[in-house]
Amino acid sequence: MIRFSKALTARNSAAFNATIKDEIEHLDVDLLPLEQGLSRSSHVSADRVGATILRVEAETGRIRVKAGLLYAGIIAGCGCADDPTPVDELAEYCEVWFEINAATGEAEVSLVTDEGG
Numbered sequence: 001m002i003r004f005s006k007a008l009t010a011r012n013s014a015a016f017n018a019t020i021k022d023e024i025e026h027l028d029v030d031l032l033p034l035e036q037g038l039s040r041s042s043h044v045s046a047d048r049v050g051a052t053i054l055r056v057e058a059e060t061g062r063i064r065v066k067a068g069l070l071y072a073g074i075i076a077g078c079g080c081a082d083d084p085t086p087v088d089e090l091a092e093y094c095e096v097w098f099e100i101n102a103a104t105g106e107a108e109v110s111l112v113t114d115e116g117g
Contacts, residue, residue: 001106002031002098008105011063017053020065024051024098033111034071037094041073045089054095063100066112068093 007020025048034044050070057064072089095112 002027002109003105004098004100004107005105008063008100008102011058011102017056020056020098021051021053021067024067024069025049029071032069032109033096034069034092034094036111037069037096038073038092039094040092041075041090043074043076044071044092045074046071046092058102062102065098065100066095067098068095 004020004023007016007023010016010019027049029044029046029049032049034046034049038044048071052068052070053065054068055064055066071092073092074089096109097112098107098109100107
């Protein structure tokens with residue numbers, strides 16, 4: 001479960017964007033839809049992500065945060081001894097929406113698609 005307790009405390013201050021960015025960057029990557037956001041590689045190899053806050057919307061009972069996530073991916077080969085595929089990391093980027101409950105700080109995350117941007 002994702003919970004943004006520090007960001008919730010900072011929500012009405014100038015520190016909100018920096019606080020939510022820090023909390024996103026310290027999330028367990030398994031909680032984020034990084035695999036679905038791959039565009040250049042086939043597997044996520046990131047231990048951490050970088051985040052850019054793109055948009056913040058305050059609505060009744062919730063806070064919506066659109067963030068760009070920067071992370072690493074790899075193109076995995078077959079693992080054979082003669083496999084010519086190098087295991088180099090590639091930069092990946094995707095955008096997500098965090099829907100944060102304004103009372104509890106609990107959040108759901110979804111990948112931004114072209115239709116749901």
